[in-house]
Amino acid sequence: xxxxxxxxxxxxxxxxxxxxxxxxxxxxxxxxxxxxxxxxxxxxxxxxxxxxxxxxxxxxxxxxxxxxxxxxxxxxxxxxxxxxxxxxxxxxxxxxxxxxxxxxxxxxxxxxxxxxxxxxxxxxxxxxxxxxxxxxxxxxxxxxxxxxxxxxxxxxxxxxxxxxxxxxxxxxxxxxxxxxxxxxxxxxxxxxxxxxxxxxxxxxxxxxxxxxxxxxxxxxxxxxxxxxxxxxxxxxxxxxxxxxxxxxxxxxxxxxxxxxxxxxxxxxxxxxxxxxxxxxxxxxxxxxxxxxxxxxxxxxxxxxxxxxxxxxxxxxxxxxxxxxxxxxxxxxxxxxxxxxxxxxxxxxxxxxxxxxxxxxxxxxxxxxxxxxxxxxxxxxxxxxxxxxxxxxxxxxxxxxxxxxxxxxxxxxxxxxxxxxxxxxxxxxxxxxxxxxxxxxxxxxxxxxxxxxxxxxx
RNA sequence: GGCGACGUGGCCAAGUGGUUAAGGCAGGGGUCUGCAAAACCCUGAUCGUGGGUUCGAUUCCCACCGUCGCCUCCA
Numbered sequence: 001x002x003x004x005x006x007x008x009x010x011x012x013x014x015x016x017x018x019x020x021x022x023x024x025x026x027x028x029x030x031x032x033x034x035x036x037x038x039x040x041x042x043x044x045x046x047x048x049x050x051x052x053x054x055x056x057x058x059x060x061x062x063x064x065x066x067x068x069x070x071x072x073x074x075x076x077x078x079x080x081x082x083x084x085x086x087x088x089x090x091x092x093x094x095x096x097x098x099x100x101x102x103x104x105x106x107x108x109x110x111x112x113x114x115x116x117x118x119x120x121x122x123x124x125x126x127x128x129x130x131x132x133x134x135x136x137x138x139x140x141x142x143x144x145x146x147x148x149x150x151x152x153x154x155x156x157x158x159x160x161x162x163x164x165x166x167x168x169x170x171x172x173x174x175x176x177x178x179x180x181x182x183x184x185x186x187x188x189x190x191x192x193x194x195x196x197x198x199x200x201x202x203x204x205x206x207x208x209x210x211x212x213x214x215x216x217x218x219x220x221x222x223x224x225x226x227x228x229x230x231x232x233x234x235x236x237x238x239x240x241x242x243x244x245x246x247x248x249x250x251x252x253x254x255x256x257x258x259x260x261x262x263x264x265x266x267x268x269x270x271x272x273x274x275x276x277x278x279x280x281x282x283x284x285x286x287x288x289x290x291x292x293x294x295x296x297x298x299x300x301x302x303x304x305x306x307x308x309x310x311x312x313x314x315x316x317x318x319x320x321x322x323x324x325x326x327x328x329x330x331x332x333x334x335x336x337x338x339x340x341x342x343x344x345x346x347x348x349x350x351x352x353x354x355x356x357x358x359x360x361x362x363x364x365x366x367x368x369x370x371x372x373x374x375x376x377x378x379x380x381x382x383x384x385x386x387x388x389x390x391x392x393x394x395x396x397x398x399x400x401x402x403x404x405x406x407x408x409x410x411x412x413x414x415x416x417x418x419x420x421x422x423x424x425x426x427x428x429x430x431x432x433x434x435x436x437x438x439x440x441x442x443x444x445x446x447x448x449x450x451x452x453x454x455x456x457x
Numbered sequence: 458g459g460c461g462a463c464g465u466g467g468c469c470a471a472g473u474g475g476u477u478a479a480g481g482c483a484g485g486g487g488u489c490u491g492c493a494a495a496a497c498c499c500u501g502a503u504c505g506u507g508g509g510u511u512c513g514a515u516u517c518c519c520a521c522c523g524u525c526g527c528c529u530c531c532a
Contacts, residue, residue: 039532159458269531312469422491438494
């Protein structure tokens with residue numbers, strides 16, 4: 001398959017360097033709950049993983065939690081809890097949020113605070129080989145030690161200095177130097193180190209943890225486009241310095257476009273507070289609805305969150321669900337999924353064109369519905385649709401209502417009753433039954449094969 | 458200011474240097490149905506504006522307009 005590599009700024013043919021695909025995805029800073037912008041990113045990389053596995057690759061997937069950093073410390077202090085409690089709570093919530101999105105769990109979820117020895121070892125080495133220096137208990141990375149600094153984000157130090165936001169730190173040799181190890185202030189969480197009590201800087205943990213759990217080079221390193229600079233740029237600098245440039249840090253850098261809100265047209269971020277909670281979206285539009293919303297555009301394009309788009313995606317999910325759930329006939333010729341399956345695969349191979357792949361799925365759904373209307377066989381095509389939808393992480397499952405299994409015999413009873421009324425042409429009563437059931441979320445659909453029921457999504 | 462992305466039918470959104478520019482949602486007409494729902498059939502765009510390259514551009518180049526992102530908070 002082909003993938004766009006941020007580093008080369010072009011689409012390249014992907015294959016892993018070894019037996020398995022080493023995939024590291026930047027996880028959230030756990031100072032606050034995630035929002036659907038995060039969900040978008042994790043859905044994108046979930047689909048990448050699923051497709052790679054579908055193609056026969058073995059994938060080793062690592063995703064970190066950043067659980068020590070200024071925001072967490074400040075937030076914990078503000079609410080009077082400990083950094084650990086705060087982080088733990090948001091990690092727990094992360095898993096609760098992700099579960100209904102059908103996101104495959106990473107194989108390893110390292111946390112910065114659990115990897116301090118590896119981080120210290122890395123910083124020591126960077127000092128030893130001249131890429132870092134200690135200053136007053138802090139340790140900084142020396143960006144001038146790397147002529148290729150800026151290669152990922154396509155910028156150089158001079159142009160960065162032209163930007164207004166670069167503030168020289170009092171101890172920095174160069175304004176672009178970034179902190180690897182930060183001396184702690186009284187009352188802050190701290191670990192012992194050769195430079196006194198302190199804590200890891202923001203970027204170093206991903207280098208230390210990816211190196212430890214996957215080994216370099218990583219085949220894929222992913223995250224949101226907002227991480228390209230400085231986070232990923234700095235990861236490259238420190239990682240390649242650590243290995244003395246004997247090997248590249250990452251082969252393929254992948255970055256998803258950012259989500260924004262329709263009203264403000266600005267990207268969704270916790271710092272602006274313009275976020276939408278994941279659970280609310282899942283509740284209203286379903287996991288499949290959210291997935292289709294995300295996957296209906298290319299992963300590198302920004303997408304705008306809007307009720308209208310989510311509503312459309314929800315209806316689209318129902319369309320696929322109906323196609324897969326409604327039995328076909330037994331006449332020939334059977335609906336043939338092969339050409340559309342090929343279209344799906346071609347789209348996915350082309351830099352994960354999920355929108356194109358979804359298009360093939362909807363055409364496949366139409367093919368199935370058409371065959372069924374003709375009384376033809378649909379099993380094979382339906383199995384293909386399920387399989388390919390699964391590659392996109394779509395469950396196509398009926399919405400669950402609390403206690404619905406207990407209600408089933410009663411629904412069947414009411415349907416039977418309604419059939420009797422219809423036979424007696426008591427349409428007023430039979431329609432009332434149908435309308436009342438609909439109010440309760442049970443939709444009845446009559447067909448030549450009898451009446452079917454489904455839950456309203 | 459520097460770097461980058463985007464602007465396709467009512468909405469969302471793929472895509473291609475040249476036969477009919479995917480798909481979803483919404484709308485209109487029809488089939489089926491006692492009625493409905495679902496499904497199926499039919500129905501709409503010359504691709505931001507202005508130039509240029511080319512036999513031919515929505516697709517390549519330039520300019521302009523508009524929107525967005527990054528430039529150490531960030532998925």
